[in-house]
Amino acid sequence: MRRTGPLLALLAGLAVLIIIGTTVLVRTVSSDSADTKDSPPPPLTATTATTAPPAPPPVPQTAGGTFASRVPGSRAVVALTVKDGDAIAYVCDGRSLEAWLRGKVYPEGLIRLQGKKGILTGSVQGNTVIGAASLSRQRVMGFRAPIVKAPSGLYRAAARTTAGAQIVGGWIVLPSGAQVGLVNYGARAEPAPVLDPATGAVTIDDERIPVAPADPGKP
The missing domain is CATH 2.40.128 (Lipocalin)
Incomplete structure (x- = not known):
């Protein structure tokens, strides 16, 4: 009989990570939408106009x-x-x-x-x-x-x-x-x-x- 325990555990772990990541993403988007739905956008100021968006995190490099x-x-x-x-x-x-x-x-x-x-x-x-x-x-x-x-x-x-x-x-x-x-x-x-x-x-x-x-x- 084939033993698939290690693979199933690996796939299950990946599935959990995907579910958790998706849930967090959905909650974040929903929260942002609820907060901004009934609120007018903030006035444009010199600070908001000139502040650059944060740089994306670097892609991790795989060491040899x-x-x-x-x-x-x-x-x-x-x-x-x-x-x-x-x-x-x-x-x-x-x-x-x-x-x-x-x-x-x-x-x-x-x-x-x-x-x-x-x-x-x-x-x-x-x-x-x-x-x-x-x-x-x-x-x-x-x-x-x-x-x-x-x-x-x-x-x-x-x-x-x-x-x-x-x-x-x-x-x-x-x-x-x-x-x-x-x-x-x-x-x-x-x-x-x-x-x-x-x-x-x-x-x-x-x-x-x-x-x-x-x-x-x-x-």
Whole structure:
């Protein structure tokens, strides 16, 4: 049976915020209308004529960083790296489930990422990303991922062996030191070898493969 609790909680929270915001807006507009309906407009004075309207609040800027956490009720782990308005995410359970997703960070920190295997949506709220991933043949997975510091983070390898085989690998390193990842050799996927982030490489089929922090701006 699919567990949609995290997603329903997220949607319910968003719905409450929308309802509260709409209610406050309606009450504000109604109050302003009632106050001005039977009252003549104030006389135009030098002060009111020359006073500039208040400047709108600045749009908050989303800081870059990497966010990671386990998905409640699942073996999967999710990690996202945000940089210069772009974002890359990796969802993986270390066995058979994995998906790379890319996209943009929009105003107010909203995120929408897409890949061959699904989509991920959410928002950056301070030092946390709250969102949900919908992947092919998988239930919708809600998550709350706090920001992490190196060596924790999201790492990626994309290289060709001397024999010409394409290798693409992903690693999520959690603050506890636990790692989850897969390495793809064409159509074959295997659990990723343990990564030492300090070395920036792993050995696969007796070849040294470079590994680097995932960059939204790179393939």
